[in-house]
Amino acid sequence: MNTTASIKAPEAPQSNRNSPIAFTKQAKSDEFVRIENVVKKFGDSTAVDNVNLSIAKNELFALLGSSGCGKSTLLRMLAGLETATSGKIYVDGEDLATLPPYKRPVNMMFQSYALFPHMTVEANIAFGLKQEGTPKNEIKERVADALALVQMSKYAGRKPHQLSGGQQQRVALARSLVKRPKLLLLDEPMSALDKKIRQKTQLELVNIIEKVDVTCVMVTHDQEEAMTMAGRIAVMSEGKIVQIGSPSQVYEFPNSRFSAEFIGSTNLFEGHVVEDEPDHIFVESEDLEARMYVSHGITGPLGMPVGISVRPERVRVSRDKPSAAHNWARGVVTDIAYMGSYSLYHVRLPSGKVVVSNLSSSHLLQDGAPAYNDDVFVYWSPASGVVLTQ
Template sequence: MAKKPQLAVDTRPWRDPNAKPFVRIKNVTKKFGDVAAVADVSLDIYKSELFCLLGGSGSGKSTLLRMLAGFEEPTSGTIEIDGQDMTGVPPYQRPVNMMFQSYALFPHMSVEKNIAYGLKREGMPKDEIAARVEELLRLVKLEPYAQRRPHQLSGGQRQRVALARALAKRPKLLLLDEPLGALDKKLREETQFELVKIQETLGVTFIVVTHDQEEAMSLATRIGVMNQGEIAMIGEPADVYEFPNSRFVAGFIGSVNMFEGVVTEDEADHVRIRSAEAGCDIYVDHGVDCAPDQILWYAIRPEKITLTRERPEGDANIAKGIVEDIAYLGDMSVFQVKLDSGQYMRVTKANSERGDPNAIKWDEEVYAQWSGGAGSVLTV
């Protein structure tokens, strides 16, 4: 008799209602004068997560990170790390280390001595320091560079030295403030994967602050999107991108087309929206918590839309327009379509063929079409 295949165990503790958070932020507010940089934030982060706090300038993400590190005290609320209340606990007594955007390496010390610095300050025996430094150099793939000074290294190598130094004291929690911000685009992309591998190897809980949406999507087990001191949404990268909970989140993560409309049909299995901005009816193939005649917004990503010269069949999700601009980006092309309604729609198409002779050109009349499940209906 054949054995039943075993189901894979879900290793995502945030999906388990009984899992105990490793970091618990409860109703934390931080005011500077009358201004709340962080406003009543509650957030649970679990052991071995790589959690990203994502937000624009002034969203409160760095202030929240500094409170976790102990550099700022909350005006109200509590922070617990590994079950311990951090109220009044100074930075040097917390099971936390922080890696800054500037890396803050000692220019007169070799790579080896930079990594060993904190361990020497703690009075660790020399042989143990040497073994730990060797282990970390191997982990960040910098063994051949042990005797070099920071100015003799590339930006990516300096970033890895700073990471090794931050990990030397084996913190339970590592806080990273815009860790890849100083690197160029290609190196940043390469380093993202290295950072994930290192985090998975060590199992240390990482909390990363970034303003870069692509970086957050590449690194994170979960993302907390921040806006004006509040958490706008928490979710796994795919959920935040595909199922945003508000116009702000939809617009902040990636590129999106947004159309206002009015509900004309509200059924259990579908909704129809009349949208003057889209210039067509929008059909959604699932129920939505809304009322007839309610004004709402429909968000659809550029890659979910198909452009054709001939009008497709159907009475919804078909918008007509003229191609005003095309940007060729190598792996894909971006089409800027001016709809008959006067609104603009952004459409992307993967360049799977070389020199496609049938590719849509500038000034062509086109029809943009999408499926009933392609977009998100937003009420806020």
């Protein structure tokens, strides 16, 4: 047995995304937005704390975090609505500090859409071009193109109140794109829509953005929205970027307890490294009877405190004791929440910790499926755990 834990943390795979955003865009090496050591303070409060970030040309990038994490402040600095206390922001190689907001190659789609209620759809979209003194023939042509892009041509003569929420959003997007910005900023773009419309509109919005030559940065607190729409995500907390990666990377390979618990849900077991081998480590936890066996791990001394994150969909529940010597615990089913296509089992361990398992609802139809108040075992495979040191 070795005296130090020597297993390196696995590199997250560059797997394909399941959204319409293809990896070909985010894999481009052309740096389009560069944020260097940016700090933003409001009095004694630090809203953005030494953020460094690079975004590729034509990438759809999401800033994800809870309220007050600094994501909207960062977006407003890109738009020119706030000024950085220190640090630099570059767009297409140009220092934004030298440009007033109206001269920046940036357009922002606001959370409220901010459509003029007294204007038609066509007039709303044309407004920015008219303010710039664009020739009338060009305005007509570009507005028609924008309406066609968002599939709203037949609604050109309607007022905003005559449109659904999803239609209003498409008009706001057309107005943002008609000026042909290099950078499009989306501030909580789906927050005004109900869940069903939101799910449909997310993919529509991505498809529209893909058709134009624009780099897009969106801000959201909705994890599902970020994972559906963005090619990469920056998870933010207390003004700092905690993790950057593709949706699958930040979900499957969180780099901290915060990321593991913020992105989706997880079962987090605290313990310490007790043994390491060339291809795995063992961790003991007061919450579990059996040791945890993780087939990938960390570099560090034995005794190092670690957290093991196991997603609910990786946890199985059975009345029968698992044959494996590791990664299991006995408990009692305290709740079964039927969610339609799946059910959430809550199993209380002798330590008092509650483990959550996400099982297909077809599992409930099988003979011998665990029921409420049953004595059961929870277990998972060695590859299901992720070692966290932060």
